[in-house]
Amino acid sequence: MTAVAAPTYASERWFLLLRQAADTHGVRGTAALLGYANHTGTSQILNGCYAGGTDAFATRVLERFDTVDCPHLAQSLTSSSCRQYASRPCPINSSREVRHWRACQGCAHRPQEEQA
Structure with a gap:
């Protein structure tokens, strides 16, 4: 019986x-939780035997399970929610949202800007 090598993304x-x-x-x-009706692909990725690319799957996993502790809201947010809060334009209709936006601009968790 041969040992199965760990996947490159392990x-x-x-x-x-x-x-x-x-x-x-x-x-x-x-x-x-990832939005898949069938668990086969998830199982194959976990077992290191998925034949396709994993980029889209990895993105979905990070969007769903990667969290950031938001110091302004004092709660956990997904990374994608944090990115949405931080990258939005300054709100003009709510002083509460303006305070949140300002907090995001100086936050250590703020995602880096995409380089063009």
Whole structure:
């Protein structure tokens, strides 16, 4: 019996988050949380035997499971929610939202601007 080599992505952040979610929710539950009706692809990725590319899957995992502790809201946000708050234009209709926007502009968690 030969040992199965670890997948090349085994040490990447998205895979570690996926493994943690699978340990917590099971493979089927994790696939459902990611929006997949079928758990086969999730299982194959976890087992290192998925034949396709994993970029889109990795993006979905990070959007769903990668969180940031927002100091302004004092709660956890997904990375995509944090990015949406930080990159939006300054709100003009709500002083509460302006305070939040200003806090985002100087926050250590603020995502870096995309280079053109």
